[in-house]
Amino acid sequence: MHFTSERRLDDGVLEREFTLGEIPGILWTPEAASASTPVPLILMGHPGGLARMRPRLTTRARHSAKDGFAAAAIELPGSGDRPRSTGAEQARADLQAAVRAGGPVDDEIVDRLVLPLVDKAVPEWQATLDALLALPEIGGPVGFSGGVISIGVRLAVVEPRIAAAALFAGSFVPRSIIEEARQVTIPLHVLLQWDDEGNDRQAALDLFDAFGSKEKMLNANMGGHTGVPHYAGDAAAQFFTRHLK
Amino acid sequence: MHFTSERRLDDGVLEREFTLGEIPGILWTPEAASASTPVPLILMGHPGGLARMRPRLTTRARHSAKDGFAAAAIELPGSGDRPRSTGAEQARADLQAAVRAGGPVDDEIVDRLVLPLVDKAVPEWQATLDALLALPEIGGPVGFSGGVISIGVRLAVVEPRIAAAALFAGSFVPRSIIEEARQVTIPLHVLLQWDDEGNDRQAALDLFDAFGSKEKMLNANMGGHTGVPHYAGDAAAQFFTRHLK
Numbered sequence: 333m334h335f336t337s338e339r340r341l342d343d344g345v346l347e348r349e350f351t352l353g354e355i356p357g358i359l360w361t362p363e364a365a366s367a368s369t370p371v372p373l374i375l376m377g378h379p380g381g382l383a384r385m386r387p388r389l390t391t392r393a394r395h396s397a398k399d400g401f402a403a404a405a406i407e408l409p410g411s412g413d414r415p416r417s418t419g420a421e422q423a424r425a426d427l428q429a430a431v432r433a434g435g436p437v438d439d440e441i442v443d444r445l446v447l448p449l450v451d452k453a454v455p456e457w458q459a460t461l462d463a464l465l466a467l468p469e470i471g472g473p474v475g476f477s478g479g480v481i482s483i484g485v486r487l488a489v490v491e492p493r494i495a496a497a498a499l500f501a502g503s504f505v506p507r508s509i510i511e512e513a514r515q516v517t518i519p520l521h522v523l524l525q526w527d528d529e530g531n532d533r534q535a536a537l538d539l540f541d542a543f544g545s546k547e548k549m550l551n552a553n554m555g556g557h558t559g560v561p562h563y564a565g566d567a568a569a570q571f572f573t574r575h576l577k
Numbered sequence: 578m579h580f581t582s583e584r585r586l587d588d589g590v591l592e593r594e595f596t597l598g599e600i601p602g603i604l605w606t607p608e609a610a611s612a613s614t615p616v617p618l619i620l621m622g623h624p625g626g627l628a629r630m631r632p633r634l635t636t637r638a639r640h641s642a643k644d645g646f647a648a649a650a651i652e653l654p655g656s657g658d659r660p661r662s663t664g665a666e667q668a669r670a671d672l673q674a675a676v677r678a679g680g681p682v683d684d685e686i687v688d689r690l691v692l693p694l695v696d697k698a699v700p701e702w703q704a705t706l707d708a709l710l711a712l713p714e715i716g717g718p719v720g721f722s723g724g725v726i727s728i729g730v731r732l733a734v735v736e737p738r739i740a741a742a743a744l745f746a747g748s749f750v751p752r753s754i755i756e757e758a759r760q761v762t763i764p765l766h767v768l769l770q771w772d773d774e775g776n777d778r779q780a781a782l783d784l785f786d787a788f789g790s791k792e793k794m795l796n797a798n799m800g801g802h803t804g805v806p807h808y809a810g811d812a813a814a815q816f817f818t819r820h821l822k
Contacts, residue, residue, distance in 0.1 A: 552795035
């Protein structure tokens with residue numbers, strides 16, 4: 333992991349860009365984080381396109397810093413400046429065509445779009461976690477927050493260092509991921525935008541039902557895909573404070 | 578409205594039993610409530626059986642008092658010491674038999690159980706509201722909290738003094754109430770116990786979907802019918818503080 337830039341925001345948060353091999357990422361740490369007082373870490377998932385998502389990620393990271401957490405985001409495979417995958421581009425076009433046609437989206441298209449992404453992204457998140465936890469100012473426990481929700485599910489299954497997850501049900505979910513969800517046992521907070529038309533609400537409800545966790549909360553709100561109300565963000569923050577502090 | 582008893586709890590809350598005609602009720606007011614500083618009011622719904630529910634209602638009322646709200650509960654028609662309705666008793670027996678048989682419960686049984694209860698209970702809540710708002714130490718705005726959810730829906734439709742409602746989706750819901758829900762426009766916080774087997778989860782989701790409110794949140798948790806986690810109670814309290822203060 334190489335830090336390529338560093339700046340101090342006006343609230344004292346230290347913002348550092350880094351690369352891990354070919355993967356660009358950003359790390360935000362609260363002012364008080366140090367080797368003698370390491371802070372817990374939240375991995376921030378997003379739909380891809382780190383530059384485009386940066387304002388929203390920065391806002392989330394600053395909120396997390398106020399609660400005493402470091403936060404990090406990396407670019408997804410095939411997004412931003414990373415090499416495109418022909419298969420993923422074709423699958424995305426097929427999905428968009430199916431949504432435009434107003435019909436249900438074939439499971440086969442969702443599988444082609446999401447499963448290769450999960451297979452690539454999860455080991456990248458794990459390598460990032462190795463590097464971040466090696467920093468003296470970052471301790472555990474670790475949370476995962478956001479989407480792509482299928483990446484969050486797989487991470488929760490395979491990565492024992494993830495202690496709690498606030499998942500954003502804002503993307504299509506393969507049926508096989510719903511099956512994997514039965515193995516998840518960590519505390520979960522699932523955000524669903526009820527009127528998110530670019531999403532499959534029933535799949536999100538099936539996924540929530542499938543999770544094996546004894547503690548799981550579904551928090552559904554109005555406001556469309558990007559309109560998560562501020563009090564829903566506050567509830568997710570309270571969830572992490574309960575579980576990571 | 579006649580007060581029949583009065584005692585001061587150790588946290589300063591004033592607890593008064595009352596009768597309104599044949600209807601028994603309880604009113605809890607925070608220590609600071611007075612004619613010069615009247616407090617908002619939360620009507621606390623429950624499944625019936627005021628004596629049996631009293632410990633849980635008292636706990637809820639004391640939490641509300643801490644947030645600066647008065648809280649009140651009345652006995653439901655046909656519950657506690659109030660005269661039974663033969664029709665409701667028969668409908669309840671039919672519903673229990675259908676649940677025991679493991680099959681879906683006929684809409685006709687749910688209608689027979691719930692609709693006459695809603696028709697009787699809602700005007701009683703409105704008369705109670707008239708009496709409570711006439712007390713100098715109680716001002717507005719007014720919230721409704723709890724169940725029977727169908728009573729909460731009808732109240733939210735017909736009673737303009739109710740400004741916000743935290744509804745507990747813990748009972749069977751007639752299809753016609755789901756239709757009525759389209760007319761509800763006040764902010765809503767809907768609690769659903771996801772693994773509540775004595776309930777119809779799909780009807781609860783259909784009801785949530787039907788509400789016409791621009792602000793509505795579904796908060797689903799594990800823990801069975803009576804196992805609402807403390808943080809879900811906290812979230813409902815935050816909802817009322819946002820809307821009634």
